[in-house]
Amino acid sequence: MSETRKPLLHVEDLKQYFRVNRKQVTKAVDGISFDIYEGETYGLVGESGSGKSTTGRAIIRLYDPTGGKIIFDGHDISGRLSKEDERYLRTNMAMIFQDPMACLNPRKKVKEIIAEGLEIHHLCSSQAEVDEKVNEVLDKVGLSREQATRFPHQFSGGQRQRVGIARALVMNPRLVIADECISALDVSIQAQVVNLMKDLQDDLGTTYLFIAHDLSMVKYISDRIGVMHLGHIVETGTTDEIFENPIHPYTKSLLSAIPHPNPIVEKKRIALSYNKDEEGVDYEAGHEHVLSETHKVLATDEEFAKWTAA
Amino acid sequence: MAKFKRDKNERVLSIRDLNISFKTNYGTVRAIRGVRLDLFQGETIAIVGESGSGKSVTVKTMMGILDSNGTIDSGSIIYRCREKDGSEIEYDLTKMSQKDIRYKLCGKHIAMVFQDPMTSLDPTMTIGRQIMEPILEHETVSRAEAADRALKLLDEVGINEPSKTFKQYPHELSGGMRQRVVIAIALACDPDILICDEPTTALDVTIQAKILEKIKEIQLKKNISVIYITHDLGVVAKVADYVAVMYAGRIVEKGNINEVFYDPRHPYTWGLLSSMPDVDTDSDRLFAIPGSPPNLMEEVVGDAFAPRNPFALKIDYREEPPMYDVGGQHRVASWLCDPHAPKVEVPAELKVRIEKMKKEAGVQ
């Protein structure tokens, strides 16, 4: 990781709030900053509701961010988008969603769903070229051409997710935001997809923001990891730093909760628990503590002293 | 470890020779091909297997929600339960209409948590109403009581602010919160059998652990039986007493959890266990079973896994293997278990992994 490299994506103090009703606002993402470098995979992990999907959706501009800056390959995409930036964003950034069924048009054949992006943005000069690109990506994700003539509901959950991946990859985007894209797959296909994503990255230099809660898979695919909790990134570091030297108690509890496939051991094991309020941890009061060029923790000075003392 | 005793008298569900197919414009998909499986009272079984192997179809049949282009070609699913007056009744779910299953059994006897939480929640209804609905439908309680129970259920499944969530709509919740709501709905009417299809794939590990413990707690308290469908073998290790491994519409290996995890016999199970990420080792490539599953529209000749199986024998391409009894509760559908088959060892890397696990667990 060289510090002179320019980030492909720069996120600074990003905030995404939702108004629930007249009195309440949900601060789904509350001032997070991170960089993703060209060709790397940044894993975003954290509990349900911590704001991972919201982060992804804000970056690809499915939402209008409440505050902060998003710079994508030199284009400022945080405010109102110019036509040109909008087109740049739509053709160079793609997202694979968490709920495969919710985003696949049930009346379209899988083949058409995959080709959609190419057609909307007129990226191919002929139907033959579209077909070729679609077939290529079908092979890559392990779906047959015959299957591509079926409708989404005729697929199993895992097969549908592969359709989602094919749809995102067909445009050959520079940044792919993969939101829990392998969570619904069985392990052997997860392995295929993770290997596939890595191969594509080696071939094409695709950059990934990989959102997941399955830390063991994140370990395989990510170069660096950000741990999110309640709208904040509480710790970030290289995969080794996070796994070998976790500092934040939330990171520790996440790591301890990974279930191991050893039945006798697993039935007895109890995960570490973490409750921010019981332990008196205050995210708003914390600031970034630097452990290494890549390893950073959100903490107050007191908290930091306590967590690094042992 | 106290092993779960499978006592014939306590069988709540027995599936025999189940065959299910789907008609499509392109031909018939033979999705389930001769499944046999038992579920005992208080037991937790896990069904694992390749995507598209028929796990969801099997359990959807029990819920009376098989897609309309699907038919049960043969077989039976016997469900035994007690009515309120204590008398025992048997139902063959394959002989009942889908509507009957849903009306008589779903919710109060058999409840299910779906793979895709968004499809099982009504986007136009508040969370509170969606939990109250089954309670009001199946029981004679006042609205206030139902609302009370709904709030309690939300709290039980680990929702932080039950009274806030009670008034919210599904799209306002994160994926994980939605899934917890779905679990609350499933538990609303105290079912005998709880089916969880990938119940925690949308959840992070800490909440997953909590939910699994919660389901376990409720299970022990009420002596219900649970069927988990999951691809997370860590979850399986944590919760299951018994495991069935499916491939291409068949069960290829089954047995109690320790038999299958410490002594796997089917090459597909080997592949499955090998492809699991191992947080303790450093390697930047995962093992992935080569190839893809068979097209179930074509007739499967021989063993469905043979083309992907480096250990395949000649007979595998001609004839489907029978289910071999390899001792204990352990059954395996592979010609490799035939006494005449050449001896094939577990792949070396997996063997090392298993030895390590056994040592950690203190078993021989």
Ligand SMILES: Nc1ncnc2c1ncn2[C@@H]1O[C@H](COP(=O)(O)OP(=O)(O)OP(=O)(O)O)[C@@H](O)[C@H]1O
């Ligand atoms: N459109 C919305 N309106 C109101 N609140 C929302 C909206 N979308 C998300 N939220 C809230 O924002 C918070 C973060 O949600 P988000 O979906 O980003 O979580 P997540 O980290 O992706 O969780 P999961 O792992 O469960 O998918 C949650 O409290 C959620 O209820």
Ligand SMILES: Nc1ncnc2c1ncn2[C@@H]1O[C@H](COP(=O)(O)OP(=O)(O)OP(=O)(O)O)[C@@H](O)[C@H]1O
């Ligand atoms: N309505 C349908 N029409 C045609 N084929 C179907 C239909 N429903 C399911 N199938 C097929 O039946 C097979 C079994 O599907 P099922 O949903 O049970 O898989 P699964 O084991 O649950 O997989 P996953 O782990 O991906 O959820 C698949 O090949 C699927 O394509």
Ligand code: SF4
């Ligand atoms: S029956 Fe044959 S192909 Fe099937 S798993 Fe056994 S050895 Fe392999």
Ligand SMILES: [Mg+2]
């Ligand atoms: Mg999410």
Ligand SMILES: [Mg+2]
């Ligand atoms: Mg399924």
